[in-house]
Amino acid sequence: MQTKTALPVRDDERPSPTPREISSRRGRGDRNFNRGLSLTGISVLAVMAAVGLFLTIEAWDAFRAVGFKFFTTSTWQPDRRVFGVAAVLLFTVLIALLAVAIALPLAMGTALFIVEVVPSWLRSTFIAIVDLMAAVPSVVYGLWGLFFLQGQIIGLSRWLTTWFGWIPLFNVSGDDPTSPLASGTVYTASTFIAGVVVSMMVLPIACSVMREVFSQVPPGEREGAFALGSTRWGMIRTVTLPFGRGGIIGGTMLGLGRALGETIAVYLIISPRFDVSFHVLENGSNSVSSLIALRTPEATGFGLSALMAAGLTLFVMTLVVNFVASIFVARSRSGAGSEA
Amino acid sequence: MKTLQRRSRAGNIARAVALAVGLACGLSVVATSASADGGYQRISGEGSSWAANAIDAVRVNVRQFGITMDYNPSGSTSGRKNFLNGTVDFAASDIPFQFAPEDGSAPENPAPGSYAYIPVVAGGTSFMYNLKINGKRVTNLRLSGENVAKIFTRVITKWDDPAIAADNPGLTLPPRDIVPVVRSDGSGSSAQFTKWMIAMHKAIWDDYCQRSGRAPACGYTSFYPTVKGVVAQSGDLGIAGYVSQSFAEGAIGYVNYSYALGVQFPVAKVLNKAGFYTEPTPQNVAVSLLKAKINKDASNPAVYLTQQLEGVYTDADPRSYQLSSYSYFILPTKVAGQFNEAKGRTLGAVAYYMMCQAQQQSASLGYSPMPVNLVRASLEQIAKIPGVEVQSVDISKCNNPTFSSDGANLLAKKAPQPKVCDKKGSLQCPNGTGGLKNVPTAVKSGASGGGSPSGGTSSGGDTTVDGATGPGGITDTGADPATGDTVPSGVDGQGDGGTPEGGSAVDGSAGAVPVGDVVTTTLKRESAGLGIGLLVGLMILAMIFVPGFAWRRLGRRGAQ
Numbered sequence: 001m002q003t004k005t006a007l008p009v010r011d012d013e014r015p016s017p018t019p020r021e022i023s024s025r026r027g028r029g030d031r032n033f034n035r036g037l038s039l040t041g042i043s044v045l046a047v048m049a050a051v052g053l054f055l056t057i058e059a060w061d062a063f064r065a066v067g068f069k070f071f072t073t074s075t076w077q078p079d080r081r082v083f084g085v086a087a088v089l090l091f092t093v094l095i096a097l098l099a100v101a102i103a104l105p106l107a108m109g110t111a112l113f114i115v116e117v118v119p120s121w122l123r124s125t126f127i128a129i130v131d132l133m134a135a136v137p138s139v140v141y142g143l144w145g146l147f148f149l150q151g152q153i154i155g156l157s158r159w160l161t162t163w164f165g166w167i168p169l170f171n172v173s174g175d176d177p178t179s180p181l182a183s184g185t186v187y188t189a190s191t192f193i194a195g196v197v198v199s200m201m202v203l204p205i206a207c208s209v210m211r212e213v214f215s216q217v218p219p220g221e222r223e224g225a226f227a228l229g230s231t232r233w234g235m236i237r238t239v240t241l242p243f244g245r246g247g248i249i250g251g252t253m254l255g256l257g258r259a260l261g262e263t264i265a266v267y268l269i270i271s272p273r274f275d276v277s278f279h280v281l282e283n284g285s286n287s288v289s290s291l292i293a294l295r296t297p298e299a300t301g302f303g304l305s306a307l308m309a310a311g312l313t314l315f316v317m318t319l320v321v322n323f324v325a326s327i328f329v330a331r332s333r334s335g336a337g338s339e340a
Numbered sequence: 341m342k343t344l345q346r347r348s349r350a351g352n353i354a355r356a357v358a359l360a361v362g363l364a365c366g367l368s369v370v371a372t373s374a375s376a377d378g379g380y381q382r383i384s385g386e387g388s389s390w391a392a393n394a395i396d397a398v399r400v401n402v403r404q405f406g407i408t409m410d411y412n413p414s415g416s417t418s419g420r421k422n423f424l425n426g427t428v429d430f431a432a433s434d435i436p437f438q439f440a441p442e443d444g445s446a447p448e449n450p451a452p453g454s455y456a457y458i459p460v461v462a463g464g465t466s467f468m469y470n471l472k473i474n475g476k477r478v479t480n481l482r483l484s485g486e487n488v489a490k491i492f493t494r495v496i497t498k499w500d501d502p503a504i505a506a507d508n509p510g511l512t513l514p515p516r517d518i519v520p521v522v523r524s525d526g527s528g529s530s531a532q533f534t535k536w537m538i539a540m541h542k543a544i545w546d547d548y549c550q551r552s553g554r555a556p557a558c559g560y561t562s563f564y565p566t567v568k569g570v571v572a573q574s575g576d577l578g579i580a581g582y583v584s585q586s587f588a589e590g591a592i593g594y595v596n597y598s599y600a601l602g603v604q605f606p607v608a609k610v611l612n613k614a615g616f617y618t619e620p621t622p623q624n625v626a627v628s629l630l631k632a633k634i635n636k637d638a639s640n641p642a643v644y645l646t647q648q649l650e651g652v653y654t655d656a657d658p659r660s661y662q663l664s665s666y667s668y669f670i671l672p673t674k675v676a677g678q679f680n681e682a683k684g685r686t687l688g689a690v691a692y693y694m695m696c697q698a699q700q701q702s703a704s705l706g707y708s709p710m711p712v713n714l715v716r717a718s719l720e721q722i723a724k725i726p727g728v729e730v731q732s733v734d735i736s737k738c739n740n741p742t743f744s745s746d747g748a749n750l751l752a753k754k755a756p757q758p759k760v761c762d763k764k765g766s767l768q769c770p771n772g773t774g775g776l777k778n779v780p781t782a783v784k785s786g787a788s789g790g791g792s793p794s795g796g797t798s799s800g801g802d803t804t805v806d807g808a809t810g811p812g813g814i815t816d817t818g819a820d821p822a823t824g825d826t827v828p829s830g831v832d833g834q835g836d837g838g839t840p841e842g843g844s845a846v847d848g849s850a851g852a853v854p855v856g857d858v859v860t861t862t863l864k865r866e867s868a869g870l871g872i873g874l875l876v877g878l879m880i881l882a883m884i885f886v887p888g889f890a891w892r893r894l895g896r897r898g899a900q
Binding site for chain 1 (some may be wrong): 421557
């Protein structure tokens with residue numbers, strides 16, 4: 001069908017249109033919405049500040065009693081005024097780093113698999129499985145680690161220390177791999193087992209952040225890569241991963257934050273120890289949050305203040321980690337690499 | 341089309357919301373009707389994990405009266421602290437309030453006259469161990485008190501230490517590391533254990549205290565100090581759970597006897613002053629606690645009914661077990677905080693039940709029932725709870741196995757004498773202990789020439805009888821209704837005092853009670869476990885696949 005097209009005819013009788021005045025004044029609904037959002041944003045900050053303030057006030061007694069020694073002492077006997085977080089903090093960081101080191105490749109692989117490999121009708125099932133991992137309460141992970149994993153992982157720990165014992169990290173004192181009667185108990189309740197269990201909890205968070213970012217890769221660039229003869233792996237390497245770098249870092253840091261604060265699973269698995277040791281496979285570990293969980297029910301007065309001081313340390317450390325994460329994420333915004 | 345679809349989706353959401361609301365309403369109706377039953381208020385308690393098995397049995401049993409009671413076995417120290425904070429209605433503690441702790445921890449200062457103690461359960465702190473010789477579990481280990489102290493202070497670190505071999509002439513123990521497992525939380529068991537160690541083996545303890553960096557505060561402590569090689573776990577359940585794992589070969593931990601029965605593990609027989617190795621059976625604990633000095637100063641509630649156990653440590657009765665003790669309820673005697681008279685009424689009813697009806701099942705759980713004088717004194721104490729409905733309990737109707745017409749402790753009176761083979765120096769008995777009473781351990785024959793002849797015919801006879809019935813009972817527990825049948829008769833026998841003649845016969849029947857009990861419960865648990873496992877599997881499959889299918893469905897509908 002053909003339509004007749006007519007050119008616009010100049011109409012001189014009409015007044016020339018004046019442009020509408022542009023005003024930045026918003027309507028009432030907009031303003032209210034804006035205020036509401038700012039209020040919630042500010043209240044989040046206010047709550048954070050209140051938590052920090054409360055912890056500082058409560059921890060003041062403890063800090064005043066021991067001063068800077070709080071960061072160099074490793075025993076924990078607050079009622080005798082001999083206490084500090086040197087060992088506890090070290091173990092906390094070790095557990096968190098181990099957890100992230102295990103979770104990072106797993107989470108990245110899973111996210112890539114879900115986004116790039118799985119057929120679309122199965123995708124939601126896989127997403128549901130990973131999200132299910134996040135929904136499992138941490139006490140369940142703790143019990144799983146305590147009653148199942150601990151017994152199974154001894155072989156791996158023994159293998160690691162037998163062959164890599166020369167690395168101080170994997171050294172286990174008090175173990176004799178050549179003795180058939182050597183007890184597996186020297187490998188139990190260790191930093192390593194706690195790290196593995198925490199990594200299972202970190203995995204779904206990190207994975208979902210990465211998956212979200214990977215799925216936003218512009219289809220044009222992807223198809224461009226394929227059109228140039230790239231294999232799927234080549235496409236992932238040259239398009240998806242550079243595009244999602246921000247998401248990878250962000251997800252990892254988020255996981256690190258979670259791993260630092262993980263309480264009940266670590267509490268169940270470790271056998272608390274209060275001496276500085278880098279041997280992650282060895283029996284005994286600790287963490288700030290599990291120390292708080294263990295001691296708070298029994299602490300009175302000053303003991304509670306000491307625990308608050310430990311809590312404040314963890315709080316500050318987690319804040320720093322998250323700030324660093326946000327800086328990283330902001331600098332390497334998703335897609336920045338692929339635009340070059 | 342779009343509006344229609346939206347409407348149908350909105351309808352779905354509305355239906356789901358309605359369902360959720362309906363469910364919530366239904367649940368709340370159920371909850372309110374339960375709490376209204378009998379007019380009892382929900383009460384909560386916290387404390388001793390040592391006594392938790394007995395308290396938990398009471399918690400389950402008082403449900404039939406419509407009483408909901410929460411109990412959190414988080415350790416005695418935690419229980420006392422939360423009682424002081426007013427966050428729980430009562431506490432259970434193995435030791436009284438610590439006005440002047442000897443380990444440098446902060447003193448506890450309850451308001452005078454705001455609380456009362458009642459001893460609720462007696463029992464033994466046992467040394468549960470996980471040890472095998474040639475792949476076969478050892479069930480008859482014997483230890484002198486000194487060796488126990490040395491094991492838990494890392495002086496003895498190998499199972500083949502000559503000192504332990506001297507206790508066990510019938511066993512060739514492997515050169516395996518000993519892994520002592522202690523409590524990581526504040527615990528009454530740790531306090532009782534260290535108190536015993538200080539009283540009996542002070543030099544060993546003081547040395548350990550120095551090494552662990554706890555000095556100079558070396559008094560008895562609820563917080564067991566650790567050195568390298570010592571594993572710390574939270575709660576009796578934590579220790580029992582750790583020791584019973586298959587990887588924990590060589591581990592030994594201190595738990596209440598009931599936990600060893602629960603996980604079916606043996607406990608070490610400990611040498612007493614009379615030169616016999618004994619285990620904390622209900623009868624032996626009853627005998628031992630005859631020597632406990634109970635404070636009778638009713639005018640001072642801060643110490644009334646508390647225990648002095650030095651007499652128990654040095655008891656010369658051949659049946660006594662040195663680490664026997666009472667565990668206490670700490671009851672409020674004033675209304676304060678969240679505790680009110682309505683809760684007092686409930687707490688009173690629970691306490692009466694605990695002191696009377698509950699005592700008859702103590703023995704089957706691995707505890708020892710309370711003797712009559714303490715039950716009487718406790719009943720008077722219960723009347724001090726504000727809001728309590730005072731009951732005049734007829735003690736003779738409580739079916740407490742310790743009660744007799746003349747006031748003597750019947751259970752202790754009828755407690756069997758230890759076997760000759762349990763005497764120090766004799767070749768040890770092959771009979772199992774704790775939760776593995778029916779599993780004997782082969783004993784080296786003729787290792788010590790004097791041993792087996794001195795054991796004589798009675799010891800030999802016991803061996804063969806146990807050897808015949810023991811393993812059989814274990815292997816065909818599944819189908820054999822006979823095992824199930826023996827349980828009630830065994831319980832009856834114990835309640836009435838059993839067969840009057842023949843010490844060893846009584847020993848056998850009484851010993852069979854807890855074991856039979858445990859076996860039947862695990863059987864039930866297993867069959868239930870299969871069903872639950874299937875259900876869990878189905879639920880997991882549903883959780884995984886339902887979202888996927890639902891998504892596809894929705895997507896298809898959206899495409900139409």
